[in-house]
Amino acid sequence: MDKVISFVLVVFICCICTGGNGQSAAGEIPSLKTVFKEDFLVGAALNRHQVNETDPMATACIARQFNTLTPENDMKAALIHPEWGRYNFTEADKIIAFGERHQLQINAHTLIWHSQLPAFVMHMHDKDSLQRFFKDHISVIASRYDGKVYSWDVVNEALNEDGTMRKSLFQRTLGDDYVVQAFQLAGQAAPHTKLYYNDYNIERPEKRAGAVALIRKIQAAGVRIDGVGIQGHWHLGRVPLKDIEESILAYAALGIDVMFTELDISVLPDPKGVEGADVNQQKGYNNALNPYAGSLPDSVQQQLARDYENLFRLFLRYKDKIGRVTFWGVNDGDSWLNNWPVPGRTNYPLLFDRQFNPKMAFNKVIALKTGTVTK
Numbered sequence: 001m002d003k004v005i006s007f008v009l010v011v012f013i014c015c016i017c018t019g020g021n022g023q024s025a026a027g028e029i030p031s032l033k034t035v036f037k038e039d040f041l042v043g044a045a046l047n048r049h050q051v052n053e054t055d056p057m058a059t060a061c062i063a064r065q066f067n068t069l070t071p072e073n074d075m076k077a078a079l080i081h082p083e084w085g086r087y088n089f090t091e092a093d094k095i096i097a098f099g100e101r102h103q104l105q106i107n108a109h110t111l112i113w114h115s116q117l118p119a120f121v122m123h124m125h126d127k128d129s130l131q132r133f134f135k136d137h138i139s140v141i142a143s144r145y146d147g148k149v150y151s152w153d154v155v156n157e158a159l160n161e162d163g164t165m166r167k168s169l170f171q172r173t174l175g176d177d178y179v180v181q182a183f184q185l186a187g188q189a190a191p192h193t194k195l196y197y198n199d200y201n202i203e204r205p206e207k208r209a210g211a212v213a214l215i216r217k218i219q220a221a222g223v224r225i226d227g228v229g230i231q232g233h234w235h236l237g238r239v240p241l242k243d244i245e246e247s248i249l250a251y252a253a254l255g256i257d258v259m260f261t262e263l264d265i266s267v268l269p270d271p272k273g274v275e276g277a278d279v280n281q282q283k284g285y286n287n288a289l290n291p292y293a294g295s296l297p298d299s300v301q302q303q304l305a306r307d308y309e310n311l312f313r314l315f316l317r318y319k320d321k322i323g324r325v326t327f328w329g330v331n332d333g334d335s336w337l338n339n340w341p342v343p344g345r346t347n348y349p350l351l352f353d354r355q356f357n358p359k360m361a362f363n364k365v366i367a368l369k370t371g372t373v374t375k
Ligand code: 9MR
Pocket: 072, 073, 115, 116, 156, 231, 262, 277, 278, 279, 336
């Protein structure tokens, strides 16, 4: 009987301490980076406003919660290399300074991607010019930030859903080997930087087989690749835990680090024909596609919390193989999913709400480590 009373007392105290919303008695929200410090790094993609520290609440949340960042856009080719031979390092340099100021390790994103290319490259058809752009771009940027960033997403999204090579400008003009070349050039320019391949849906068996083959090809060429980023753009109630688990094992077996690099869980209905995270897929708005414009129903909040809890339980099981888990945004208001694949929606895919309050999903994830009782 005594035991029962003590148990009830402990549960009661825990509830008071967390205020039911994950806050301690002192009013402090637990910190993801602290709670998971023995397991893996926890990060977020940051936009330009956040790097410029225009919102003190955003800065405080980032500094408290995360120990690694990925620039959401400002190191992409269109922004950092807008014209032939002209680079604009202003924003990228601010990202480095932000990382130093707040002690966040930086994953630079991304050197070679078919999207967000500068106009002068998109219209380039001859092999010599593209080859020259390719070499200059990788060498100049990777060497400038060597030792300042921890890692690079060297190549992003080179694969189709069936695991074959995407017929991108790079593939069509330079051939399939462009991926191996990109890693080779990056390795020469940035010997102190980890080099990763990053893509979405590469937990799915078919696409995973393509990614495994691509990584093996890089390794067989004697070229360095240090890790793979599974982006992790998933959907409410459909997080593919089995595929994720098999993927962690398959990629780790290649002797490389496994990361979850762009994590979010969309709670909104998908328009027909949209899969993955291809930024070029856009669909028209209608109200039926935006059911939670006012607020998120409790049942959906709970499902989101269950999805995140199950996912992080899996991450913890394989923590020896997982180097980093990065969310694609800090709070729900930042997320690209408010405007993709349908513009102007209200999505709720992250752990913090639009006012930076921790959501039920945050509490569930934290509780996996602390055992704190949460609602
Ligand atoms: O979140 C990014 C969004 O702000 C940009 O408009 C978009 C196009 O560049 O890219 C988004 O980030 C993508 C990332 O770079 C690669 N994987 C898919 C991400 C979501 O689209």
